[in-house]
Amino acid sequence: MSPGARSGATAGSDIIVSVSLTDVLRPAAGGRFPETLDDLHGPERGVIEVPRHLACPGLREFDVTDEAARRSLYGLVLTQGRRNDMARLINPHLLAKDWPVLRESLDLKVRKSCERYLRGLPIAG
Numbered sequence: 001m002s003p004g005a006r007s008g009a010t011a012g013s014d015i016i017v018s019v020s021l022t023d024v025l026r027p028a029a030g031g032r033f034p035e036t037l038d039d040l041h042g043p044e045r046g047v048i049e050v051p052r053h054l055a056c057p058g059l060r061e062f063d064v065t066d067e068a069a070r071r072s073l074y075g076l077v078l079t080q081g082r083r084n085d086m087a088r089l090i091n092p093h094l095l096a097k098d099w100p101v102l103r104e105s106l107d108l109k110v111r112k113s114c115e116r117y118l119r120g121l122p123i124a125g
Contacts, residue, residue, distance in 0.1 A: 032083055033117035037092035040118075044091050048073065054080055070094060071102050078102075079110050096122060 034040060042048070047063050054076055062073035077089050095102075099121050103111050115123050 033113060034083060034087050035117065035119065037096065037118055037120035039087055040090045040092040040095065041087055042089045042091040042094070044094060048089055050076070050089065051085065054085060064091065064094065067098070071098050071105070074098060074102055075105055078106065078114055092120070096120070 043064060045065050047061050049061050050073065052060075056076075062069045064070045064073065074090055074095060077085050081089070095118075103114070106114070115121055
């Protein structure tokens with residue numbers, strides 16, 4: 001078990017494990033992210049309905065032509081999505097355009113993982 005994970009159990013009970021964001025991103029982060037922006041094929045316009053595992057209650061549709069809605073969608077997908085979610089829902093050109101603003105709203109570890117694994121993103125210096 002990694003240092004960030006804890007478990008506790010009593011006789012006859014289920015084991016409960018809590019995992020930190022660092023544990024989630026550490027060794028498998030590269031497998032969660034597509035390798036380059038060219039692997040992203042999301043639409044440039046229209047309304048996207050996100051899968052249930054990404055949806056907040058009552059919020060499943062995002063209009064990618066609306067910059068604020070698109071950045072919310074991309075933030076959600078980058079922090080909680082799977083590799084195929086990213087490939088299917090994120091447009092590489094729009095992500096590159098939004099990245100200077102979007103990166104500031106992401107957790108530092110998520111931001112660094114995105115910049116490491118999604119080669120081609122503009123990195124602020």
